[in-house]
Amino acid sequence: MDVEIVVPVYNEERTLDHSVRSLHAHLERAMPERWRIVIADNASTDSTAEIADRLAAELDGVAAAHLPVKGRGNALKAVWSASDARVLAYLDEDLSTDLAALRPLLAPLLSGHSDLAIGTRLARGSRIVRGGLREFTSRSYNLLLRTGMHAGFSDAQCGFKAIRADVARRLLPYIEDGGWFFDTELLVLAERSGLRIHEVPVDWIDDPNSSVDIVRTAVADLRGMARVSRALARGALPVDEIYAEFGRRPLGPAGRPGMFGQLLRFGGIGVLSTIAFAVLYLVLARLMPAQAADFVALLVTAVANTAANRRFTFGVRGPERATTHQVQGLVVFGTAWVITAGSLALLHRADPGATAGVQVLVLTVSNLVATALRFVMLRFWVFRRRASGMSRSAPPEPTSAPLPLPVPAASADRQKEEVAR
Numbered sequence: 001m002d003v004e005i006v007v008p009v010y011n012e013e014r015t016l017d018h019s020v021r022s023l024h025a026h027l028e029r030a031m032p033e034r035w036r037i038v039i040a041d042n043a044s045t046d047s048t049a050e051i052a053d054r055l056a057a058e059l060d061g062v063a064a065a066h067l068p069v070k071g072r073g074n075a076l077k078a079v080w081s082a083s084d085a086r087v088l089a090y091l092d093e094d095l096s097t098d099l100a101a102l103r104p105l106l107a108p109l110l111s112g113h114s115d116l117a118i119g120t121r122l123a124r125g126s127r128i129v130r131g132g133l134r135e136f137t138s139r140s141y142n143l144l145l146r147t148g149m150h151a152g153f154s155d156a157q158c159g160f161k162a163i164r165a166d167v168a169r170r171l172l173p174y175i176e177d178g179g180w181f182f183d184t185e186l187l188v189l190a191e192r193s194g195l196r197i198h199e200v201p202v203d204w205i206d207d208p209n210s211s212v213d214i215v216r217t218a219v220a221d222l223r224g225m226a227r228v229s230r231a232l233a234r235g236a237l238p239v240d241e242i243y244a245e246f247g248r249r250p251l252g253p254a255g256r257p258g259m260f261g262q263l264l265r266f267g268g269i270g271v272l273s274t275i276a277f278a279v280l281y282l283v284l285a286r287l288m289p290a291q292a293a294d295f296v297a298l299l300v301t302a303v304a305n306t307a308a309n310r311r312f313t314f315g316v317r318g319p320e321r322a323t324t325h326q327v328q329g330l331v332v333f334g335t336a337w338v339i340t341a342g343s344l345a346l347l348h349r350a351d352p353g354a355t356a357g358v359q360v361l362v363l364t365v366s367n368l369v370a371t372a373l374r375f376v377m378l379r380f381w382v383f384r385r386r387a388s389g390m391s392r393s394a395p396p397e398p399t400s401a402p403l404p405l406p407v408p409a410a411s412a413d414r415q416k417e418e419v420a421r
Helices: 016-030 048-058 072-081 099-110 132-148 165-174 182-192 214-234 239-246 259-284 290-313 322-350 356-382 409-420
Strands: 003-009 035-042 062-067 087-091 116-120 127-129 160-164 197-201 203-205
Touching (some): 003 072, 003 099, 016 035, 016 048, 016 099, 035 048, 035 072, 062 072, 072 165, 072 182, 087 099, 087 165, 099 160, 116 182, 132 214, 160 165, 165 182, 165 239, 182 197, 182 214, 290 322, 290 356, 322 356
Parallel strands (some): 003 035, 003 087, 035 062, 116 197
16 A cells, blocks of 8 residues: 555544545545545544444445544554555544645655655645634744754644654654644654654645644643653653664765854854843842852853754754763853852952942953853864764765666677577
8 A cells, every 4th residue: 555544533423424535535536546544533422433434334445443542643653553555644534734735745755755744834835724822822832842842843733744654663652642742742753863854835724613622732732842852851762773774864964154153153142141141140149149149140041051052053953962062061161150250259359348230240241251261162172073983964885785787788689699609
């Protein structure tokens, strides 16, 4: 089987018959490859299961699966794990997404060009119709993914996705969520493993009768993000192993900004860090001694500063050496703390009654000096280029001998004559 399209359903007795027949007619008309539709009923309590069985009996290429537990993620994981198709896909039962986008969604996976494909409602070419609350919630969630988890994909929750079966078999055992967060967890793991995610702008019309609880789903998604972030930080997910097996290796080593670009980015981050340090110190100075307030404020801003410079200034991404970089960043922090603490001690010796404003001024100047030293240490020590050894992004060595070149027809005829003689 080339393509298997799963339609997860729960209590959809009103619309299931029409939706499946519409999808079936579209595939017969527009899909030359071998395909199958699987209606994945996850513990419906109405007549959905009976309708699914009737459709499977009436329509060629339609099957029904009955799962004992609720959850879109549970349904997809169970059906995809048992499938014999080359490409696995799913779409929402309400057909909110225009089926004209189905062929562009599947094509890069059938050709082997990409590993996953997603429909996106947030691309420039997308056309969507939905209420203001759902629009705000969707955009806020995806913005949170981009800023909090550095996600590169634009739309995590659009119910219109596909994945190569060999990739799915590798990723699915590590996906814990059985509900709506399943999509996000799958995409984050795939992206961190270096897989190629193809995005297709879609036309999408919101289903006004949708039974999704937005608040409960949002809370569950936030918990899922925290869980996956912890797993990635602990190294509990084998992203390096999956990268070695499926990862799309760049043509050459990953680039990084030049010296001038690094200075500009480092300067911008430094200004923000300095402002954050001053504000945090003023707050903490009311609660603890000046030296303690200086230490805590500098520690908090230093951790954030190292993370920001790692990604934006020096172009280092992914989990590799992230812990080492933070430890080295703390050494840099210690050096900066000695400079600022020393300046504060000198101020107190020279003027024991210095006001908080004077303290902030002195600490700000000394923090700027420490920032310049921090750039030098980060560039030439923490994030320096390693000259020896092969980086993870280096192209792989060939593992098999080159194929023999075809023999021209004339040469083949002469060889036959020589053998005959």
